[in-house]
Structure formats: C-alpha cells, structure tokens
Amino acid sequence: MKQRGKKIWIAALALVLMLAMTLGACSGGGSTPADSGSTPAPAPAADSGSDAAASGDTIKIGYVLPLTGPMASYSVGGVGAKYVAEEALKVINDERGGIDIGGTKMKVEIIWGDSESDPTKAQEVATKLVTNDKVNILFGEWTPATTMPVSAVGERNKVPTILANGPETIWLEGGPYEWSYGLFFNYDWFIDEYFNAWDKMDTNKKVGLVLDTNIDGVGMAEIFKAKAPERGYEIVDPGRFPEGTKDYMQVLTQLQKEDCDILVSSLLNPELVTVWNQCQQLGYIPKQAVLSKGMHLVAEVNALGEGKGTGLTIETQWSPQFPWINSLNGKDAQTLSDEYEAAVNGSPDLELGWDWTLFEVAYDALTRAGSLDPDAINAALLATNLDTTYGNITFEANHVGYCPIVFGQWIPDDKWGYKKVILAADHTPEVTQITPPIDIPGYTTGK
Amino acid sequence: MQGVRKNNYTKSLAILVIVIVLFFLPQYGSDYAISIGVLIFLYISLGQMWNLLGGYSGLVSLGQQIFVGIGGYTAALVTEVWHQSIAVSLVVAAGVSLVFAFIISFPIFKMRGVYFTIGTWIVSEALLVFFRNWKFVNYDAGYNITIAYRIPMSQIYHGALVIGIGSVVLVYLILRSRMGLALMSMRDNEGAAEVRGVRLYRTKLYCFVISSVYTAITGVVLYLNIAYIKPGAAFGIDWTVCMVFIVVIGGLGTIEGPIIGAVVYVILRQYLYSFPGISMVILGAVAVAIILLMPKGIMGAIHKKFGVEVFSVRRRIDERLEDGS
Numbered sequence: 001m002k003q004r005g006k007k008i009w010i011a012a013l014a015l016v017l018m019l020a021m022t023l024g025a026c027s028g029g030g031s032t033p034a035d036s037g038s039t040p041a042p043a044p045a046a047d048s049g050s051d052a053a054a055s056g057d058t059i060k061i062g063y064v065l066p067l068t069g070p071m072a073s074y075s076v077g078g079v080g081a082k083y084v085a086e087e088a089l090k091v092i093n094d095e096r097g098g099i100d101i102g103g104t105k106m107k108v109e110i111i112w113g114d115s116e117s118d119p120t121k122a123q124e125v126a127t128k129l130v131t132n133d134k135v136n137i138l139f140g141e142w143t144p145a146t147t148m149p150v151s152a153v154g155e156r157n158k159v160p161t162i163l164a165n166g167p168e169t170i171w172l173e174g175g176p177y178e179w180s181y182g183l184f185f186n187y188d189w190f191i192d193e194y195f196n197a198w199d200k201m202d203t204n205k206k207v208g209l210v211l212d213t214n215i216d217g218v219g220m221a222e223i224f225k226a227k228a229p230e231r232g233y234e235i236v237d238p239g240r241f242p243e244g245t246k247d248y249m250q251v252l253t254q255l256q257k258e259d260c261d262i263l264v265s266s267l268l269n270p271e272l273v274t275v276w277n278q279c280q281q282l283g284y285i286p287k288q289a290v291l292s293k294g295m296h297l298v299a300e301v302n303a304l305g306e307g308k309g310t311g312l313t314i315e316t317q318w319s320p321q322f323p324w325i326n327s328l329n330g331k332d333a334q335t336l337s338d339e340y341e342a343a344v345n346g347s348p349d350l351e352l353g354w355d356w357t358l359f360e361v362a363y364d365a366l367t368r369a370g371s372l373d374p375d376a377i378n379a380a381l382l383a384t385n386l387d388t389t390y391g392n393i394t395f396e397a398n399h400v401g402y403c404p405i406v407f408g409q410w411i412p413d414d415k416w417g418y419k420k421v422i423l424a425a426d427h428t429p430e431v432t433q434i435t436p437p438i439d440i441p442g443y444t445t446g447k
Numbered sequence: 448m449q450g451v452r453k454n455n456y457t458k459s460l461a462i463l464v465i466v467i468v469l470f471f472l473p474q475y476g477s478d479y480a481i482s483i484g485v486l487i488f489l490y491i492s493l494g495q496m497w498n499l500l501g502g503y504s505g506l507v508s509l510g511q512q513i514f515v516g517i518g519g520y521t522a523a524l525v526t527e528v529w530h531q532s533i534a535v536s537l538v539v540a541a542g543v544s545l546v547f548a549f550i551i552s553f554p555i556f557k558m559r560g561v562y563f564t565i566g567t568w569i570v571s572e573a574l575l576v577f578f579r580n581w582k583f584v585n586y587d588a589g590y591n592i593t594i595a596y597r598i599p600m601s602q603i604y605h606g607a608l609v610i611g612i613g614s615v616v617l618v619y620l621i622l623r624s625r626m627g628l629a630l631m632s633m634r635d636n637e638g639a640a641e642v643r644g645v646r647l648y649r650t651k652l653y654c655f656v657i658s659s660v661y662t663a664i665t666g667v668v669l670y671l672n673i674a675y676i677k678p679g680a681a682f683g684i685d686w687t688v689c690m691v692f693i694v695v696i697g698g699l700g701t702i703e704g705p706i707i708g709a710v711v712y713v714i715l716r717q718y719l720y721s722f723p724g725i726s727m728v729i730l731g732a733v734a735v736a737i738i739l740l741m742p743k744g745i746m747g748a749i750h751k752k753f754g755v756e757v758f759s760v761r762r763r764i765d766e767r768l769e770d771g772s
Contacts, residue, residue, distance in 0.1 A: 067723040077724070114723030119680040123673040124486070125720050131479035132717075145677060148591060152674035155596035157478070174591025174675070213580045215587040242576055243587075 058109040059099060059366060062129030064150050065141040069117025073269070074296065074350065075142055078112070083344050084355035085110050091328045092363055099366045106372075108363075111135060115146040123149035130157045136372050137162065137365075139358050141351075144170040151180035160377040162361060164354040165317075168400045170215070177399045179374075181381050183357055183390070185405035189427040190315055191223050193407040194290065195231045197313065197424035198262060201437050203287055204446045208236045208260030210251055210275055212243045216266050216293060224264070236260050244268075248275050249282065256284035261446045269294030276304060287443040290314060298347045301410050302417040309410050309418050311440035316408035318353045321422055321433040326389045327360045336389065347416040356389040357403065391430060404428045409437060458757070469608060473601035481604045485672055486713045488604075488611025490693055492665040494705025495614040496658040497690035502700035503622065504654045505634040507560075509687050510567025513551075513574055514659045516681035517544050518666020520578070523590035523676050533594065537667050544663030548656045556651060559637075568684070575682035589677030592670060606668050614661060618702055619758050621657070630654060634700070692730075696737045698746030702758035707745050 063085065067078040075081065089108055092098065098105035111133050115122035122140070129135045130153055138161040140150030147163040148171065154161025161180040163171065168184035198205075209224065211217035217240060228235045236258045238251045252275070255263060263286040265275050272294040279285060290313045295301060301309035322333035331339070336356070340348045361384055369380035384401065385394045393401040406425035413419035425431035473481055493515070500506040518540045525536035555566040579587045621627050629650045632640040641647050670676050689712060697708025715733065719726035741748035750756060 068727070112723060113720060114726070116726075118683075118685070119675055119677060120673055120683075120685070123675070124716070127482045128479070128717055128720055131477065131482050144588070145679070148675040149673055152591065152596060156598075156600070156674070170588050173588075174593055213586065218586050219588075240580070243579060 057106065059101065059106050059137075059372065060109050060111055060133060060135040061137045061139060061362060062111050062113055062126065062133060062135035063139040063141070064113040064115050064122055064126050064129065064146070065139075066117040066146055067112070067114040069115075070268075071115075071117035071142055071146060076297075076346070079344055079346070080340070080348065080351045081141065081355050082112075083340060084352065084359065087339075088328055088356070088359035088363070092359075099363065100370060101366075101372055102370065108366075115140075115142075115150075117146060119145050119149045122146045123153060126150045126153035127157075130154075130159050135159065136374075137362050137377065139164070139362070141165050141354060141358070147171070148174060151177065151182075154179045158374055160365070160374055160381055162358055162381070164358050164403075165351065168398075168402070169219075172398060172400070175398060179378055181361075181384075181395050181399045181401060183354065183361065183393070183401050183403050185317065185403050186427070187219075187223075190405045191220070191227060192427060193315065193405065193424045194264070195227065195233065196426045197407040197409075197437065198233070198288065199231075200423065201288055201439070203261035204259065205233045205262075206236055206258060206260040207233050207262045207264055208255030208258065208286070209238070210248060210255070210263060210265035210267070211240060212245065212267055212271075213240045214243050214267075217243075220264070220266055233262075244271065246271075246274065248278050252278055252282055252284055255286075256282055256445075259445050261287040261443075263289040264292075265290065266292035267294055269300050273304060276308065280308070283444055285440060285442055285444045287439050287445050288313060288437070289440060297349045298410075298416045298418050307412075307441065310412055311409060311438050313407065313409045313423065313437075314420070316406050316420055316422065317404070318348055318350055319406065319408065319420060319422055319431075321431065322353070322389070322391075322404065323430050323432065324387065324389055324391045326356055327386060328356070328363060333389065341415075347419075349420070353390045353403065357393065360388040361386060361393060361401070391428070404431070406431055409435070411438065462757075466612065470605070473604055478600060481600050483713060483717060485600070485604050485607040487709050488607035489665055489669050489672070490689065490709035490713055491611040491706050492614035493662060493686070493690045494693035494697065494709050495618050495702070496662045496665070497687070498694045498699065498702075498705050499618050499621065499654060499658045501691070502694060502704070503627070503634055504630040504651060505637070506651060506655060507564045508567040509564050509684065510569075510571040511658070511662055511690060512682050512684060512686035513547070513567075513571045514544050514662035515666040515669065515686045516571075516574065516578070516678070517547060518663035519670035519673075519676045519681045520584060520590075521663070522667040522670045523592050524584070526592060526594040527590050533598075533667070533671065537664055540663045540667045541660050544660045545656060548659035549652075552652050552655055556648060556655075571682055571684070571687075575678050578678035578682065584678075587678055589675065589681075592674045592676065595671045595674035598671060603668065603672055606671070610665055610668055614665070615702060615706065615758070617657070617661065621654075622702070626650060626653060692734055694744075696734060696744055698744030698748075698750075701744070701746045701750070701756075703756070704744050704746040711745070 065078055065081055066072050066075050093107045098107040111129055113125035113129050115125060126138060126149065129138060138150060138154050138159050140147035140161065140163040142165050144166050147166060151161050151163055155178060158179055162183065163180060164183040166184055167187040168182055169187045171182050171184060209221055211221050221237060225235050236255055238254045265272060272291050276291060292314050295312065295314055320334040320337040325332055326336060336352060337348050340352055364386045365377055365380040365384060369376040382395055390403045395401045406428055407423050408420040409423050410418045411421055421435035422431060422433060423435060423437050425434065472484055497511055500508050521540035521543055522536045525531045525539050526533065551570050555563060555570065558566045578584050629645040632645055633647060633650060637647060693705055693708035693712050696711060698704030715730065719729055
C-alpha cells in the first residue's frame with residue numbers, strides 16, 4: 001500500500017511537470033479544436049513576413065458577442081453577425097484574395113467567442129482568443145456589459161480592439177484607451193433626437209417617464225430632466241422602480257392623471273410588454289410612446305398583438321433609408337437590407353450597420369498597416385478616415401468613432417408586420433428620407 | 448511507521464517541487480498558460496472556501512457571491528474612486544467583508560439546513576438590488592478597474608498563486624486544529640456535537656467569517672483580472688454555482704477536491720468556448736455524469752480506489768478498518 005502511494009506520487013509529479021511543459025510549449029496557438037462557428041480560410045502559400053509567420057498564415061479576428069444568454073435575443077444568437085462575417089469574408093478573401101501583409105496576400109479568419117451575455121465570461125473568452133488563438137484584432141459587440149471586459153483584455157495584452165454597439169459614455173469612463181476603439185453612438189444626440197421628433201408632433205409637451213433603476217433608466221431620467229426645460233417640455237416623473245417590476249399600474253395612473261401625451265419607457269422586453277398592456281387596461285393610451293430597449297426587433301413589436309405596435313417610436317440604428325454605401329461591396333443600405341432578408345429570412349432591425357462597419361474599419365486598417373505588427377495596426381486604426389455603411393468614420397482622440405443614431409417609428413407593413421420609418425435625424429443631416437409622424441391609433445390623452 | 452514517514456517525506460518534496468514549478472510558470476509558460484493558471488488558482492480558492500462551509504461545517508451557502516462582489520467592488524472603489532493601491536483594496540476588502548459577515552451572521556445563523564441556504568441566497572439577491580440602486584457605486588453601470596490594464600499578467604498570476612495555495616494551507620490548518628474537529632463533528636451530527644461540548648454558534652461563525660473574508664480577497668484579484676465590474680455579474684449566483692460545481696465534481700469535504708474540481712472546471716470551460724450555444728449543456732452533462740459515476744467526486748473515487756490522500760485531515764484512523772472491509 002505504501003509503495004503504491006509513493007508510485008502515485010511520483011506519477012502525479014511527472015504529470016504536473018509534463019502539463020507545465022506542454023502548456024509552456026503550446027505558445028504557437030491554433031491547438032484548439034476547430035470551432036463550429038469558425039470560418040477558416042485556406043492557407044496561402046506561406047513564407048510571409050516574420051511577424052506574419054509568428055501567428056500562423058491567416059489574419060485572425062477574434063469576435064466576442066453574446067451568442068447565448070439574455071442578450072442573445074438581441075443578437076438573435078449571432079445570426080446577423082455570422083451572416084455579415086460570411087459576406088465580408090467573401091469579398092476580402094475570395095474576391096480580393098486576402099489582405100496584403102508585407103508583400104503576401106493573407107486571408108482573414110474569424111474566431112467566434114461567446115460572451116454568454118456575461119462580463120466575466122466575456123473577459124475569459126477574450127483572453128483565450130488573445131493568448132491562445134493569438135488573434136490580430138479583437139472585436140467586441142453588444143452593450144457595455146459584454147464589451148467593456150473585451151477592451152480591458154485588449155488594453156492589457158496590447159491587442160488592437162474594436163468595439164461596437166452602445167453609447168460612448170460608459171465606455172469612456174474606463175479610458176483613456178491605447179488599444180481599443182469604439183464604434184458608438186453619441187448619447188447626447190440620441191436623447192436630442194427624441195425631442196427633435198416630438199417637436200414635429202402635435203402634443204401637450206408633457207412627457208411621462210416609466211424608467212427603472214437600471215443604468216439606462218437612471219441615465220435617461222437625468223438627461224431628460226436636464227434637457228426638457230430648454231426644449232419646452234414638462235417631465236412627469238413618478239420615480240425609479242426596481243428592475244423587473246411586474247406591476248406598473250401605480251406609475252401609469254400618475255401619468256394618466258397628469259394627462260401625459262408622451263410616454264417614455266426603456267425596459268427589457270417582458271416588462272415593456274406589461275407596461276403597454278397595462279396602459280390599454282387603464283384606458284390610458286398616450287398620443288406618442290417611446291418603448292425603447294426591449295422593442296428593437298420587429299418580432300417583439302408583433303408580439304404585442306394585432307395593431308398594438310402601430311405608432312410606437314424608438315431610437316434607430318439601422319434603416320434601409322440610410323444613404324451611405326458599404327466600402328467593401330459597394331452596396332447601399334436598401335440592397336444590404338434586402339439581401340439580409342433574403343439570406344436569413346428575417347428583418348434587419350438593429351445590427352446590420354454595426355456588423356458591417358466593424359469589418360470595414362478592420363479591413364481598411366489592416367490594408368493600410370500592411371503588417372500584423374500590433375503597433376502598426378493600432379496606428380492605422382487611429383488614422384482611420386473611411387466612408388462606411390455608417391457614413392464617414394474617424395476616431396477622435398478618445399478613440400470613439402461616432403455612428404449614426406436616428407429616431408424611428410413603427411408602422412404597419414405587409415412583409416414582416418411592421419417596419420420602421422425615420423422621424424428625426426437632425427444630427428445626421430445625410431439622412432434625408434424623413435417621414436412625418438403619426439399618432440398612436442385610439443389615443444386617449446390631450447382631449 | 449517508517450513507511451509512513453518516508454511517504455510523507457516524498458509527499459512534501461513532491462508538493463514543494465510542484466509549487467516551485469508553478470511559481471516559475473511565467474518564465475517559461477505561454478500567455479495562455481498563465482491566464483489559465485490565474486483562473487485555476489482563483490477558482491481553487493473559491494472552491495476551498497465554499498467547501499469549508501458546505502463540505503466541512505454543513506453550512507450550505509448559496510450566497511458566497513456576496514463576498515466576491517464585495518471584494519470586486521472594493522477593488523474598484525479603492526483604485527478608481529480613491530486612487531489607492533491594490534494592497535489597500537485587499538485590506539479594505541478584508542475589513543468590509545469581516546464586518547458584513549458578522550452583521551449578516553446574526554439573522555442567517557438563526558436558520559438551519561435548507562433555510563440557511565435560502566437565507567444566504569436572499570441576502571445576496573438583496574445586495575444585488577441594493578447595489579443597482581446605490582449612487583455611491585455608480586448604479587448598474589459599474590466601474591472599469593483601469594489600474595488592472597497596466598498590471599502585467601505575471602503579477603496577477605503570482606497573486607492568484609499565493610491566494611490559491613494560501614486557501615489550501617488555510618483550510619488544512621483549520622481542519623487539523625481543534626476547530627476542524629469541531630467542524631467535522633458538527634457536520635456529522637449537530638446535536639451530538641453540541642452535547643459533547645462543541646460551541647455550535649461560535650464555531651459556525653468563525654468558519655463563516657474566515658470563508659467570507661478569504662472569498663472577498665479572492666474577489667479582489669478576480670476583478671483585477673476581469674477589470675470591469677457591474678452588480679449583475681459581481682453578485683450573480685453564477686459564482687456560487689461554479690463553486691458548488693467545483694466542489695461536487697472534485698469531492699465534497701476533501702481538500703484535494705476543490706483543486707481537482709477547479710482544474711477540471713477551468714480547462715473544460717476553455718475547451719467549451721469552442722462550442723458556443725451547447726457549452727452549458729455539455730458542462731451540465733459532465734456534472735451529472737460525474738455525480739452518477741463518482742458520487743463522492745473525483746477525489747472520492749480516487750481515494751476509494753487507491754487509498755491516497757494528499758492533505759490528510761484524518762487523525763490517523765485506518766479507513767479500511769472503519770469500512771470494515
């Protein structure tokens with residue numbers, strides 16, 4: 001027995017040493033099993049530049065996004081991102097034969113990382129992409145919660161990182177950044193467009209807030225109260241309630257009593273549906289209602305029930321009416337939308353612009369860098385000046401490249417049930433297809 | 448007796464060599480190996496501390512994320528808001544968690560068994576809601592821990608190594624002490640232990656406080672690694688779920704269990720990142736399989752088969768006699 005114990009000890013020791021050596025040796029990366037969602041490219045005839053040889057024979061982009069978890073309902077499990085990645089690689093790898101790195105055309109490979117809608121997992125998977133897969137560029141997409149840890153990984157490991165989709169404000173609190181760049185919308189503009197749209201409507205200028213204690217709710221309430229007086233609006237604020245509240249009767253009754261023509265709510269989808277249903281129950285149907293955050297997808301509007309979504313308004317980050325041309329395939333927003341609809345059998349509600357712009361900016365920076373040296377890519381990113389699907393993108397000193405944000409309204413449509421039209425885009429004058437607003441059918445306020 | 452001593456000697460030497468090999472990992476290991484090492488050591492610590500409560504003293508807590516969150520938030524506030532060093536945040540985290548553990552011990556120690564479990568969970572959920580609504584901690588937006596961008600991975604690794612090994616040593620020392628004996632007798636039969644003179648409340652309290660403070664310190668380093676904290680993640684039940692997973696697959700009530708559990712958990716998770724969408728299904732299936740095949744966890748199965756124990760807390764009673772086999 002004792003002898004056996006000793007043998008096991010020596011075996012364990014040997015095992016640990018072997019493990020340590022293996023881990024030490026596998027610094028070349030690429031030893032992980034082929035990932036189900038990866039888009040491998042055939043290796044070009046190698047003998048590329050020295051820095052290229054160090055990280056394999058493809059240019060690797062690590063793409064961290066919520067494929068599962070609560071946020072996956074927005075990213076539709078990555079369907080949109082994967083479609084765009086496929087289309088972008090078709091152009092970059094197949095049509096153009098890759099990107100010229102030190103005289104050799106190298107193909108681009110995407111390695112997907114599932115953030116599981118969780119900051120902790122986002123950090124872990126981004127670290128894995130950087131240290132194990134040795135990605136040359138890191139992408140992080142969808143909301144601060146899942147992108148901030150990605151930029152932290154980029155900063156620590158000195159890997160050029162591009163984030164997309166979210167307001168710039170929270171991200172900037174973590175700055176100054178050296179290696180991360182953000183394709184974000186301007187939070188101030190985002191609120192401004194609300195007022196710009198309301199200015200075009202015939203209301204009593206009373207805005208009722210139905211906002212929770214989530215950061216979006218707290219932030220919006222503050223900024224609304226600050227902006228309302230100068231814009232000539234009166235804010236009726238029953239106060240913040242906890243996230244996930246199930247009953248809004250008390251809040252809504254106050255708005256009804258005050259006869260608010262405009263209702264603003266930014267909650268997750270189930271709560272937003274409750275708010276709207278309880279409005280109907282109370283017989284309080286405002287003339288205009290912004291149902292934000294949980295009502296970005298046409299499927300969510302359809303789920304409200306027959307006709308219940310008509311006239312609802314929301315900030316808008318993608319519209320076929322956008323006037324810009326994609327720098328990779330030269331297609332306009334309408335064509336990109338149509339092709340997306342045909343390919344995935346769904347409506348591009350939210351993310352098409354972010355997804356494309358990520359690839360456009362990365363391709364442009366890599367082409368100009370002509371090298372896989374992180375410093376060169378970083379310098380090229382900072383010097384970005386590119387006309388993309390989202391208009392002209394340049395990164396300011398704080399590393400933010402501002403993306404368009406406009407204000408839209410849901411109107412009935414034969415194809416998907418509803419479609420969004422643009423009501424206001426004052427901060428984005430290139431957008432010219434502006435539609436006059438309609439009132440919510442059967443409204444009960446202001447009479 | 449001679450054999451036992453000789454075996455102990457080999458054992459100590461082996462442990463020493465392993466520690467040295469691990470200590471110098473940043474010198475020869477890849478970045479990836481280092482980052483995995485960080486996770487393994489931190490999860491060992493989380494596992495050990497949960498095991499100290501759940502495995503030895505019978506306090507099955509589902510609220511240990513409270514202390515991960517307190518640790519993480521202390522790191523964020525101390526470094527971001529007050530611009531103090533990481534050392535200060537470790538001290539403050541220890542202090543705050545000590546006080547908080549004392550305070551919540553009064554109500555939750557009135558509960559036993561499953562009520563205690565639910566009680567701890569409720570405290571953590573309440574804290575989550577509280578932090579989301581607390582202006583002082585920037586509501587739900589949380590903090591970027593920017594100081595963490597500039598810390599080299601090797602330093603975080605050494606911090607994690609000290610915490611991981613420290614947790615093993617701490618639990619070992621506790622269990623070899625008088626208190627350990629009291630804890631184990633409590634786990635087996637609370638009533639009998641009390642009759643025999645074990646001061647239940649005090650022993651539980653010590654155990655809870657030690658575990659909580661150490662978890663908070665681990666939380667500081669965890670969040671220096673993650674570099675971004677928000678309430679939903681910091682006080683999420685996920686932390687405790689992973690602690691339980693680590694302890695259960697490794698072996699409940701053994702010191703080696705959490706070590707094996709943490710290694711399996713971290714490496715499995717890394718591997719499963721290549722299978723987005725079904726990773727959780729696989730992780731769950733692994734847990735179920737291990738529980739079915741090895742009810743006492745991996746360490747329990749090894750112990751049963753080979754009779755080895757790395758860190759024996761037993762007072763040298765031959766188990767084969769105990770088993771009557």
